[in-house]
Amino acid sequence: MLKKRLIPCLVLRNDIIVQSIGFKQYLPIGKAEIAIEFFMNWDVDEIILVDITATASGKKPNLELINHISKKCFLPLSVGGGIQSVEDAKNVISAGADKIIINTAAIHHPELLQSCASALGSQAVVLSMDVKKKINGQFEIYLNSGKQGTGLDPVDFAAKASRMGAGEIFLNSIDRDGMKNGYEIDVIKAVSDAVRIPVIACGGVGTMQHFVDGILKGNASAVSAANIFQHMEQSTIVAKAFMKKKGIDVRLISKANYDDFEFDELGRVLKSPRIKKTWWY
Amino acid sequence: MSQFIIIDYSVSNLSSVKNAMVYLNCDVKISNAIKDIEQASALILPGVGAFGEGMSNLRNLELIDVLNKAVLKDKKPILGICLGFQLFARSSSEMGLNKGLGWIDADVTELKVTNDLRLPHIGWNTISVVDDSPLLKDIPDPNFYFVHSFAMHDRPENTKVSTCRYGSDFIATIHKENILGTQFHPEKSHASGLTVLRNFIRFVEEYHA
Numbered sequence: 001m002l003k004k005r006l007i008p009c010l011v012l013r014n015d016i017i018v019q020s021i022g023f024k025q026y027l028p029i030g031k032a033e034i035a036i037e038f039f040m041n042w043d044v045d046e047i048i049l050v051d052i053t054a055t056a057s058g059k060k061p062n063l064e065l066i067n068h069i070s071k072k073c074f075l076p077l078s079v080g081g082g083i084q085s086v087e088d089a090k091n092v093i094s095a096g097a098d099k100i101i102i103n104t105a106a107i108h109h110p111e112l113l114q115s116c117a118s119a120l121g122s123q124a125v126v127l128s129m130d131v132k133k134k135i136n137g138q139f140e141i142y143l144n145s146g147k148q149g150t151g152l153d154p155v156d157f158a159a160k161a162s163r164m165g166a167g168e169i170f171l172n173s174i175d176r177d178g179m180k181n182g183y184e185i186d187v188i189k190a191v192s193d194a195v196r197i198p199v200i201a202c203g204g205v206g207t208m209q210h211f212v213d214g215i216l217k218g219n220a221s222a223v224s225a226a227n228i229f230q231h232m233e234q235s236t237i238v239a240k241a242f243m244k245k246k247g248i249d250v251r252l253i254s255k256a257n258y259d260d261f262e263f264d265e266l267g268r269v270l271k272s273p274r275i276k277k278t279w280w281y
Numbered sequence: 282m283s284q285f286i287i288i289d290y291s292v293s294n295l296s297s298v299k300n301a302m303v304y305l306n307c308d309v310k311i312s313n314a315i316k317d318i319e320q321a322s323a324l325i326l327p328g329v330g331a332f333g334e335g336m337s338n339l340r341n342l343e344l345i346d347v348l349n350k351a352v353l354k355d356k357k358p359i360l361g362i363c364l365g366f367q368l369f370a371r372s373s374s375e376m377g378l379n380k381g382l383g384w385i386d387a388d389v390t391e392l393k394v395t396n397d398l399r400l401p402h403i404g405w406n407t408i409s410v411v412d413d414s415p416l417l418k419d420i421p422d423p424n425f426y427f428v429h430s431f432a433m434h435d436r437p438e439n440t441k442v443s444t445c446r447y448g449s450d451f452i453a454t455i456h457k458e459n460i461l462g463t464q465f466h467p468e469k470s471h472a473s474g475l476t477v478l479r480n481f482i483r484f485v486e487e488y489h490a
Contacts, residue, residue, distance in 0.1 A: 094296065098329070
């Protein structure tokens, strides 16, 4: 069985990992390589690294940083921010990323998805969309850290991107970012149901139950979050333990005994077992 | 110490594989120089990309004859990963019919999935070991990271395989004498994947012993 994936999203701002709130406020967390080292030991299935300042400041992807952190990242690493051409995409892959994430450039020039897919294969091309709910309840894709509307409907654009060769969709909600009130389930479900490529839900996770909702209600193939994972020991192990209790098929690491966790109804940990840190070799 | 050459044919996750081999204390080099391939103890053909482009890159680098000699005549151990593994087949139907290296009697075709399954097949899936192979010894967990839409489906003759199921069964690993391959990405499959790579290194050391 294909497992449902849990993916921490590391948000980079000027090469420092930050916590993002509403795409407006940013709290510094620390260095990317340290965060990745932790997550490697905490059962995550992949890692997403997004540089939110690259495009706005006209910078190219930081290949040196990608190269550095990929040296000890034995999990799939998706990298976004500042990718504007096939050349950029190839450079990011050569530097050690497994997938490229394109946001702004793909919205402006969807044919970039096609050229990246034919050069790197669809599986390496992730379309990222940041969406906002409009007053009429419809959703719209926004650019430039949520400042600039596009008039584009995320469901239509997802279908188009999929036809152009995108292999996955990373769907983030601007309204939910840092709000801890759960995923924007309606848009996740609408996009997931409209395409056959996997959808990664992001934005708004505040409790472990929200991951479960993203999969069971939003029909996402993978669930991602940033802030919730940053301030809690073994956060991703706890998340997986909870997802498993709720019947979701997640990848189990034999040495961490998931069944020994106890949760309250919100997914807060009541009892956690000792986890032997012998898994990683 | 065995010298491993990761074959550089332009569009690949070369550094990921190299990083994993370096982590396992391996003498490893990325190269497409004929001399390096000829002198290597073992080869790795990694892969991210499309089949047609992969073959045409090998052709443009004039590596096909070199690889045929190294693998079929000199019998050097080779590990193919994902696309690199698929190139071992006779052909692939990805974006038109393309001829492969033909070392394994199999054809690469699109995964046969029902409408409720998404493609590409991305993520962690469980393999079933059909025949024991040194490649799959002592794996801590049978889940590996896959990213692909195409695969070999039928077990070729004289090969040891493991399979994985996504819609229908496909080949997850193959072992035929000195030719080994994985459809999944061992370099991205955490401890289980590193175990597979370590097994390949041991296989090479014992092969040359």
